Amino acid sequence: MPEGHTIHRLARLLNGSLAGKPVRASSPQGRFADGAERLDGLTLLGADAWGKYLFCNFDSGEVLHVHLGLIGKFRARKAPIPDPVGAVRLRLQNGAIAWDLSGPTRCEIISPIEQEQIWSRLGADPLRSDADVAAARDKFTHSKRAVGALVLDQSVVAGIGNVYRAELLFLCGIHPARPANSLTEEEFAQLWSETVRLLRLGERMGRIVTTDPAEIGATRSRMKAEERLYAYHRQICKRCGSGIEVLKIGGRPIWYCPSCQP
DNA sequence: CGATTATGATTAA
């Protein structure tokens, strides 16, 4: 689940359900007992996302920094709030809802200064209004690295993960191994606008959907898992039926259609 | 019941 859309959705839901009132914090699993104790009773001022990084600002000035990594989850449990299930590192709750965090790659209390330091290392976030698109474009035009590597590099664009990477390059008809600086201005512009469009859609849907319902002949809300993607982890291209190929780029596998992405 | 896998990132080599 956790690409940028998931984290932005989380920030929005946390703001709606926990912000403005004192929060009870606990670590049922015990691995974040000290942190939970420091947060217990504080008021959440607001949650903020930058790419795949989540920050919760509390009225003490402390910041909870969470990164879900590959397997992390932050699940809502509505009243009547059940006992935590499994390895819950952190539970944040009020009378109406509990948010259970499990399997994060990062869960720590940091200062606003440290938050700034993390932000300064991250590239343009397509879901943020303050995204520095020009900076991202400059990194593309000045790099000979593969497009597939740059798109996944969080210091260039923050929020794209392995699924969106494959799907975005598919939709833009770009072969993942092309050098970043070979993209035309139009190609970069399309790549950026598709990124914004799809991450926004994913944030609203709570899942990654990149296919066009009209093209697929389906309704977006009730789309089978097999119908939601064009290339990622597929054998056959959802659009043209060609055999999907896999390359390792940027340290991770990327599936692409040699016919749609020459 | 053990092995495998997953939409991630950091550290070490």
Place this chain on the structure above:
DNA sequence: TAATCCTAATCGC
């Protein structure tokens, strides 16, 4: 590049 961390669902035997 590889090893490592974190968890839970799924798959094969």
